Amino acid sequence: MTLDLNPKVRVAAATIGEDFAGWRKILGLTAAQVAERADITRDTLRKLEHGDPSVSFSAVLRVARALGILDTLTDALEPLNTDLGRARAGLLNRKRVR
Template sequence: MAKTLPTAVVRSAQEIGADFAAWRKILGLTAAQVADRADVTRDTLRKLETGDSTVGFHVVLRVARALGVLDSFTSAVDPLDTDLGRARAGQLDRKRVR
């Protein structure tokens, strides 16, 4: 029996998918072009853009790269890009290399 995902996770998957679709449209790219550049099927891209949370994480990263937003996507979760993360950087095994 599959577990139900928390509402916040479902909502975030839908928002991220909609944002990727918006980037695709802003860049003037077709779904076929983005799918080809990301090396995923058109159906997989559609699932991602509609917020299907079963899409693999590697697909999210491939599509972000194809849209030119991978660096921004990666930076969004970098703890060293926050005041709290920088204040507690000593708890990390890595140091900022940017």
């Protein structure tokens, strides 16, 4: 599947893929182990680690969980962890839960 993506999105996908591969290596896990733990194929993991943006969001989240970095990922995206997010928290229809 070929996606017509902005170059910044392509670079981000490649960087994120490299980071996932890096975590796998730092943890001393094989691709087969991570794929099994994430309940995906080794081919899907290879695509993710090589920056293929067609990999499903679900697969990305499952790999993050398998690597033990799902909380790190969700914390990085939490708007209330930023000054701007806290300043505009009223625009969010939720409270910070921690």
